[in-house]
Amino acid sequence: MSIFHAKRAIERSFSTLCRRNPLRVCVVGSGPAGFYTAERMLKAHDRAEVDMIERLPTPFGLVRYGVAPDHPETKIVINQFSRVALNERCSFFGNVNLGSSVSLSELREIYHVVVLAYGAESDRTLGVLGEVCSGIHSAREFVWWYNGHPDCSNMSPDLKSTDTAIVLGQGNVALDVARILLRPTTELATTDIAEHALISLQNSSIRKVCLVGRRGPVQAACTAKELREILGLSTIFIIQEEIKNSRIQRRVYELLCKAATSRPPQPLSGQRELHFIFFRRPDCFLASDCGGKVKGVRLEKTYLKARSSHLTNWLYLCRLVLKSIGYRSVPVEGLPFDDSRGVVPNINGRVLSDKQHNIIENGLYVTGWLKRGPTGIIATNLYDAEETVASISEDLEGVLADDSNSPRPGRDGLLQLLDSRSVQYVPFKGWEEIDLKEKSIGAIKNKPREKITSWEELLRAANT
Amino acid sequence: MFISKLARAGAQLLIKESNIGRYLISRTRLLQGSSRRPFQPGTHFFSTSDDKVHEEGIDQKDKISVTFVDKDGEEKHIKVPIGMSMLEAAHENDIELEGACEGSLACSTCHVIVMDMEHYNKLEDPTDEENDMLDLAFGLTETSRLGCQVIAKPELDGLRLALPVATRNFAVDGFVPKPH
Numbered sequence: 353m354s355i356f357h358a359k360r361a362i363e364r365s366f367s368t369l370c371r372r373n374p375l376r377v378c379v380v381g382s383g384p385a386g387f388y389t390a391e392r393m394l395k396a397h398d399r400a401e402v403d404m405i406e407r408l409p410t411p412f413g414l415v416r417y418g419v420a421p422d423h424p425e426t427k428i429v430i431n432q433f434s435r436v437a438l439n440e441r442c443s444f445f446g447n448v449n450l451g452s453s454v455s456l457s458e459l460r461e462i463y464h465v466v467v468l469a470y471g472a473e474s475d476r477t478l479g480v481l482g483e484v485c486s487g488i489h490s491a492r493e494f495v496w497w498y499n500g501h502p503d504c505s506n507m508s509p510d511l512k513s514t515d516t517a518i519v520l521g522q523g524n525v526a527l528d529v530a531r532i533l534l535r536p537t538t539e540l541a542t543t544d545i546a547e548h549a550l551i552s553l554q555n556s557s558i559r560k561v562c563l564v565g566r567r568g569p570v571q572a573a574c575t576a577k578e579l580r581e582i583l584g585l586s587t588i589f590i591i592q593e594e595i596k597n598s599r600i601q602r603r604v605y606e607l608l609c610k611a612a613t614s615r616p617p618q619p620l621s622g623q624r625e626l627h628f629i630f631f632r633r634p635d636c637f638l639a640s641d642c643g644g645k646v647k648g649v650r651l652e653k654t655y656l657k658a659r660s661s662h663l664t665n666w667l668y669l670c671r672l673v674l675k676s677i678g679y680r681s682v683p684v685e686g687l688p689f690d691d692s693r694g695v696v697p698n699i700n701g702r703v704l705s706d707k708q709h710n711i712i713e714n715g716l717y718v719t720g721w722l723k724r725g726p727t728g729i730i731a732t733n734l735y736d737a738e739e740t741v742a743s744i745s746e747d748l749e750g751v752l753a754d755d756s757n758s759p760r761p762g763r764d765g766l767l768q769l770l771d772s773r774s775v776q777y778v779p780f781k782g783w784e785e786i787d788l789k790e791k792s793i794g795a796i797k798n799k800p801r802e803k804i805t806s807w808e809e810l811l812r813a814a815n816t
Numbered sequence: 817m818f819i820s821k822l823a824r825a826g827a828q829l830l831i832k833e834s835n836i837g838r839y840l841i842s843r844t845r846l847l848q849g850s851s852r853r854p855f856q857p858g859t860h861f862f863s864t865s866d867d868k869v870h871e872e873g874i875d876q877k878d879k880i881s882v883t884f885v886d887k888d889g890e891e892k893h894i895k896v897p898i899g900m901s902m903l904e905a906a907h908e909n910d911i912e913l914e915g916a917c918e919g920s921l922a923c924s925t926c927h928v929i930v931m932d933m934e935h936y937n938k939l940e941d942p943t944d945e946e947n948d949m950l951d952l953a954f955g956l957t958e959t960s961r962l963g964c965q966v967i968a969k970p971e972l973d974g975l976r977l978a979l980p981v982a983t984r985n986f987a988v989d990g991f992v993p994k995p996h
Contacts, residue, residue, distance in 0.1 A: 423922070
C-alpha cells in the first residue's frame with residue numbers, strides 16, 4: 353500500500369515537473385489528420401500540451417461533413433477522437449480561423465510546434481468552356497450541402513428541372529453523390545442527412561445519373577466497397593474494356609462485369625438508372641439560352657495511348673453537373689505552397705520553405721491532405737500522422753532541442769489573442785452541447801441526429 | 817472504504833454474470849457460422865479480475881494462446897477466450913491495434929498478418945465485405961486479415977499475428993495519388 357502511495361506521489365511530482373515546462377503544440381484543423389496527430393503527440397510526449405484550433409464550431413472535419421450519411425459505421429471513429437479531445441492535456445478551440453482569428457506567424461510565436469492539418473477546402477477545376485454555367489457544382493459543395501455544412505446550407509441545387517445528372521469523375525466521392533441522388537429517400541430519412549437535402553431529394557425528378565470517367569473500369573479510382581454498395585441499388589449500363597492488374601482494380605472490374613451481365617437488358621419501369629461512361633472527358637459545357645443555366649455536356653473520346661485519329665464528340669443533355677475531380681487545399685499567408693500539386697512542400701511532414709535547397713521551417717509541420725493531396729481513407733491519416741509525429745520527435749532531440757526547453761505562452765497566449773480580437777471560441781464542452789441538441793432533435797424524427805446547419809444556430813447551441 | 821469494496825465486489829459479480837451470457841451468445845453465433853460480430857467497446861467478455869475465477873472454474877481449454885508480434889518485432893503472449901475477436905483481445909491486453917470503426921467492418925485499421933499458412937487456412941474465408949476493407953489496408957499480404965473478424969477457436973491455438981509495419985514510405989504502398 354505504502355509503495356503504491358509512494359509511486360503515485362512520484363508520478364504526480366513527475367507530471368507537475370513536466371507541466372511546469374510543457375511542450376506547446378498547436379494542431380490546426382480537427383479532422384482525422386488533426387486528431388490522429390494530437391493522439392500520437394500526446395502518446396509520444398508526456399510534456400506535450402496540444403491545442404486544436406478549428407475554423408468551424410464543430411470538430412471532426414470530413415468525418416462529420418464528408419462521410420456520406422448512409423455510412424454511419426465509418427463515423428464511429430468519432431468515439432476515439434472524442435476521447436482524445438477529452439484528454440486533460442488536449443484542448444479544442446472551435447470557431448477559430450487561421451488567417452482571420454489568428455495568423456500563422458502568431459501561432460509560431462506562441463507554440464513550440466505547429467502542425468497544419470486543415471485539409472482541402474476547395475476544388476480542382478476542369479478549365480473547359482462553360483464551366484461557370486449555373487447548375488454546375490463541385491461534388492464537394494454537394495456533399496457539404498447534404499451533410500449540413502454551414503457554408504453550403506443555402507446551396508439548393510436544382511434537382512427538379514431535369515431527369516439526368518452528370519457526375520464527372522468515378523472516385524468514391526462520385527459514387528457517394530450518385531448513390532445519394534439515386535437511393536430511395538425512405539432509406540435516407542433515418543440517417544443524419546441534413547433536413548433541407550432530404551426534402552429536396554424527396555422532390556427530386558432525377559432518374560438517371562451518368563458517371564463519366566476519362567479512362568476505363570480498370571483505372572477507376574473507386575474502391576470495391578462503394579461500388580458494391582451502389583450496384584446493389586440500381587440498373588446499370590456499362591462499357592467494358594481493358595484487362596485487370598492490381599488487386600483493387602481487378603476486384604472493381606469483376607464487380608462491374610458481374611453487374612452488367614447479371615441484370616435484365618432493359619431497366620424496369622420506374623427504376624432509376626446509373627450509367628458508367630468510360631473513356632470520355634468533358635470537352636465543353638453548353639448553356640441554355642436563358643440565364644446561362646447548363647443544358648448539356650459535350651464529351652470527347654479518350655484513349656489510354658496517344659492516338660492521332662480525329663476526335664468524336666458526344667452530347668449529353670442534363671441540367672445538373674457535379675464535378676467530382678478532386679479537392680484542393682488553400683494556402684494561408686506565410687505558408688510555402690506548391691501551386692501545381694496543391695500541397696505544402698514537405699519532407700516527412702517538415703515544411704520546406706525552399707524546396708530546391710531543402711530548407712526547413714523549424715517548428716512547422718504538415719499532415720493529412722495538405723501534406724500529400726486529397727486521396728486515401730480515414731486510416732491513411734493515421735500513418736500520415738505517425739510519420740509527421742516521428743519527424744517532430746526527431747527534431748525535438750535535434751534542431752528544436754534548445755527552443756523547446758524555453759517556455760512559450762501556448763494556451764494562455766492563444767486565449768489572450770482571441771480575447772483581444774473578441775473571437776468567441778467554441779470549447780469541446782460547447783460541441784458537446786451542440787451534439788446533445790442535435791441528437792435530441794434527431795430522436796424525435798428517428799434520425800441519429802438532426803444537424804444544425806447555420807453558423808448562428810451552431811454558435812447559439814454551443815452557448816458561447 | 818469497506819462499503820466501496822463491497823460495492824466493487826457486487827459490481828464484479830454483475831459483470832461476471834453478463835460476461836457469461838455474452839460468451840454463450842457469441843459461441844452460438846460462431847456455430848451458426850456468422851463471423852460478423854460487432855465489437856462492443858467498453859464491454860469485456862472477461863475482465864482481468866475474472867481471469868482467476870475462470871481459470872479455476874472453466875477448463876483452460878476454453879482459452880487459446882495467441883502471440884502478437886508488434887512493429888518492433890517484440891512478442892506478447894496472451895490467452896484469448898474462445899469466441900473473442902483478436903481486436904477485443906488486443907485491446908484487453910493493451911496491444912496497440914487500432915479499431916477505428918470498433919469492429920463494424922467499415923475500416924481496415926485492425927489489419928493483422930497471420931504468420932503461418934497452417935493457421936491462416938484454418939480461418940474461414942474472408943467475406944466480400946472484409947476483402948473490400950483489406951483492399952485498403954497498409955502492407956497487405958497474402959495472409960492478411962482484419963483482427964475484428966478473426967475469432968478465437970480451439971484450432972487456432974498457438975496463432976501468431978504480426979502487426980503490419982507502418983513504413984515511412986507508405987505513400988508508395990498502394991496510395992500513389994491518382995493523376996487527374
